Amino acid sequence: MASAGLFGALKRFVSRNVRIRRMNERIWTDRIRTANRKASFLVAVTPLSFLIYERVTHFSSVRALDSAEETLEQADYLYSCGETQKLYQLLVRHRDSDDAEFLWRLARASRDLALLSSISADEKKTLTYEAFDYAEKALEKNEASFAAHKWFAICLSDVGDYEGIKVKIGNSYIIRNHLERAIALNPKDATSIHILGYWCFAFAELPWYQRKVAAVIFASPPTATYEEALAFFLKAEEVDPNFYSKNLLMLGKTYMMLRDAKQAALWLTKARDYPAVTEEDKQVHKEALELLKKPMTSS
Secondary structure (H helix, E strand, O other): OHHHHHHHHHHHOOOOOOOHHHHHHHHHHHHHHHHHHHHHHHOOOOHHHHHHHHHHHHHHHHHHOOOHHHHHHHHHHHHHHOOHHHHHHHHHOOOOOOOHHHHHHHHHHHHHHHOOOOOOHHHHHHHHHHHHHHHHHHHHHOOOOHHHHHHHHHHHHHHHOOOOHHHHHHHHHHHHHHHHHHHHHOOOOHHHHHHHHHHHHHHHOOOHHHHHHHHHHOOOOOOOOHHHHHHHHHHHHHHOOOOOHHHHHHHHHHHHHOOOHHHHHHHHHHHHHOOOOOHHHHHHHHHHHHHHHOOOOOO
C-alpha cells in the first residue's frame, strides 16, 4: 500500500542537514584561533603561571560544556559523526528543557536510537513515542521553529505504525501541514521539501481500489499528482544540489511515471553513481541499477 510505503520511507529517513566537512572546518578554525590566542598569552607568563593557566583553562572548558550553546554544538558534531548513543546520552539530560533547540534534537536522537538494529521491539516502541513527545514539546515551546515542525511530522508518521491504517491516513493531513509550515519557515531546508515530495509521490501512486477504501473512511482522502511530487524533488535539488541519494532516485522514478525516459535515465544514473556512504545510499545504488536495466518508454 502506497501509504504504508510513505510511512516506511519516513521511518527510514534520517535527515543529515549538518554537513560534516563544514562542521570540521569550523571546529578546526576555532581550534586555530584558540591556539593563537593561547600562544600570544603564554609569551608573557612564567613556567609556574603556565601550569596554573593550564589548570584553570581545563576546568573552564569543562564548565563551558554546560552552556547551552556549547552543548548544542557538541550535539550537532556527534550527529554529524553518527554517534547516536552518545548523542542521546548527551541530550536526554535536557529532556525537561524549555528550549525547543534541545527538544527537537532529542526527538531526532530518540528516533535514530529506535532505528538501531540492536534495539529490541519494545525499546523501539518506547523510543518512538518518546521521540514524538519531545517533538510535540519542541513545537509547544517554539511554534516558529522549522526543525520542530519537520521532526514533529516525521515522528508523527512513526507513531502511526503502531496506531493502525485509519490513524495513519488521518495523520497524513497533519504531516503535510507541518512539512509545509517547516518549508515556509525555512525555504532552504531541502530535506523537508524532499519529504513533502515523497508524500505526494506515495499518494499519486495509490491504486484506485485503495482510494475507494480510503474514501469510505474519509470523505476526502489525501490526493496528489506525480507533477506535484516532481516539483518538490526538483526544488529540493535546486536548494541543495546532490544533497541526498534518495532525492536523485525519486527524481528518476517520478520521471519514469511521467514517461520521460531521457530525464529518468539521467537522474537514475546520478543516483547510481552517488557515493555509497550509508546503508541507504547502498540501497539506492542497487535500486537505481535495477531500474536502469529495465526498458523505458516515453510518451
